[in-house]
Amino acid sequence: MIKVTYIEHNGTQRIVDVEAGVSLMEAAVSNLVPGIDGDCGGVCACATCHVFVDDAWLARLAPMESMEDAMLNLAEGRDANSRLACQLKAAPELDGLVLRTPIGQH
Amino acid sequence: MTETVLVLGGGQAGAQAAASLRQEGFGGRILLIGAEPLLPYQRPPLSKAFLAGELPRERLLIKPEAFYRQADIEPMLGVAATALDVQARHLSLDDGRRLAFDRLLLATGGRPRPLDCPGADHSRLHYLRTVADVEHLRRHFHTGARLVIIGAGYIGLEVAAVAAKHGLRVTVLEAAPRALARVTSPEVSAFFQRIHTEAGVEIRCNTGVVRIEGTADLARVITGDGAGLDADLVLAGIGLLPNVELAQSAGIACDNGILVDELGNTSAAGILAAGDCANHPNAIYGCRFRLESVHNAIEQAKTAAATMAGKRKPYAQVPWFWSDQYDIKLQTAGINRGYDSVVVRGDPATRSFAVFYLLGERLLAVDAINRPAEFIAARTLIPRRAAVDATRLADDAVPVKDLLA
Structure with missing residues (x-):
């Protein structure tokens, strides 16, 4: 289990326990974190799990594959720290990760 | 007086509509009625990761149980509707209850088109639509087993890909001259036929099924050209029939699905429809479609929920779909x-x-x-x-x- 902090666009923080291997989209949906939809169920097909990664953590994440990079172009307000949460899997080295969620998807 | 919305159908559209009703500010009662005993779950993984055993059942849920409590949505699972009275505005259920409503969303989805030939009741013949279907299918889904798939559509080809990876011996029978003929071009059909052939899957086009013979634990699929294929497992994936019967017998207009307008309204006041069962006008294409996809279910449900909450969010979407194979x-x-x-x-x-x-x-x-x-x-x-x-x-x-x- 690791702890991931989700910060909503209005500043509300939620700390969620996530089992290793589970995607940070799935963890958000099952813990009722608003602002993340995950319509396709986590197969990088819909770009409705857009999150902004806290800068301190950005370099520690596994790099994006080309599918995620392309799909992120569908997300509103893409930035240098944008990722799709379905492609981020909980792992011990991500304990304490901080993600910001947008006001909504699309 | 508190208003009541009934959402009939516990699939992707039903779950989304219930959630969106609250997001749109609807403060009345929401009952979510599902024929299956499970909370709404995702169907796309059924023919992929769930069949492959890579995803446990609990992780299929669209929303966790806590969500429904928090949003004050009342799930009623394992019950089916038997009659709808559009004038009196009540819905009868197969457990004998009769529910009054102010608005009703028909998110009744569809069911697999049944194989129509002698022997179609063989115990080794399966369909794939529900968790229960996959759990039955998986009992004989073992390395070395012979699997005959009837229909080279998305379901058939996705199952073929999972089965080939698991070491089953797979033959796909397709009545049309090519795979995915109903949805794609000859170029794309040829591509998918090639990658399946390379993975060891045999695809026989122009091959219909005339009957299924065999014993209790072995099916023999007889094709139109007289061949017989022994199978430990047969899967028919030959399309979906929209569940329109309830609407039809209530006098609601249907034509390849329940007819809705761009706001999700059916021909009966206060009754809407969304998802696989609904036939909608698409402004981008200037014609009507009945679509079977997650995206369509979600977006139509959002539109219908907005309408039921007294808002106006017309449906105008470019449909999209995906399929994962190998x-x-x-x-x-x-x-x-x-x-x-x-x-x-x-x-x-x-x-x-x-x-x-x-x-x-x-x-x-x-x-x-x-x-x-x-x-x-x-x-x-x-x-x-x-x-x-x-x-x-x-x-x-x-x-x-x-x-x-």
């Missing part, structure tokens, strides 16, 4: 119905290419195979309804972003 992700944007030419971008031999469908100079749809950028570009281009340059579309040296200029 290392291939097919992403389709738009509906190619009526196309008169195709433009192929990239080389199918590289397992990364896109096929654009045009009607004159107008882009109708794309099938993007491991080509997300083209998929995304098409989602922007299609609603513009502007002329596209086929030569540039075909030229892989032209960057995708320049196609949007």
Whole structure:
């Protein structure tokens, strides 16, 4: 289990326990974190799990594959720290990760 | 007085509509009625990761149980509707209850088209629509087992891919001259037939099934050309029938689905429909479609929920679909119905290419195979309804972003 902090666009923080291997989209949906939809169920097909990664953590994440990079172009307000949460899997080295969620998807 | 909305159907559209009703500020009662005993779950993984045993049942849920409590949505699971009275506004259930409503959303989905031939009641013949279907199928889904799949559509081909990876011996029978004939071009059909053949799957086109024989634990599939195939397991994936009977017998207008307007209203006041069961007018294409997809279910449900909450959010979407087979992700944007030419971008031999469908100079749809950028570009281009340059579309040296200029 690791702890991931989700910060909503209005500043509300939620700390969620996530089992290793589970995607940070799935963890958000099952813990009722608003602002993340995950319509396709986590197969990088819909770009409705857009999150902004806290800068301190950005370099520690596994790099994006080309599918995620392309799909992120569908997300509103893409930035240098944008990722799709379905492609981020909980792992011990991500304990304490901080993600910001947008006001909504699309 | 508190208003009551009944959401009939515990699938993707039903779950979304219930959630969206609250987001739209509806403060009345919401009852979510599902025929299956489970809370709404995702169906796409059923023919992929769930069949492969990579995803436990609990992780299929669209929303956790806590969500329904928090949003004050009352799930009623394992019950089916038996009659609808549109004048009196009540819905009868098979457990004897009768529910009064102010508004009703029909999100009744569909059921697999049954095989219509002698022997179709064989115990080794399966369909794939529900968790229960897959759990039955998995009992005999073992390495070395002989699997005959009837129908080379998405369900059939996705199951074939999982089965081949698990070491089953797979034969796919398709009555049409090519795989995916109903939805895609000969170019894309040829590609999928090739990757399945390379994975050891045998696809026989122009091959119908005339009957199923055999003993209790062995099925023998007899084809139109007289061949007999022994199978430990048979899967029929020959399409979906929309669940319209309840609406039809209540006098609601249906024609290949329950007819709705751009706000999700049916012909009966206060009764709406969304998802696989609904036939909607699409402003981008200027015609009606009944679509079977997650995206359509979600977006129609959002539209219907807004309408029921007294708002107006007309449905105007470019439909999109996806399919995962082996290392291939097919992403389709738009509906190619009526196309008169195709433009192929990239080389199918590289397992990364896109096929654009045009009607004159107008882009109708794309099938993007491991080509997300083209998929995304098409989602922007299609609603513009502007002329596209086929030569540039075909030229892989032209960057995708320049196609949007």
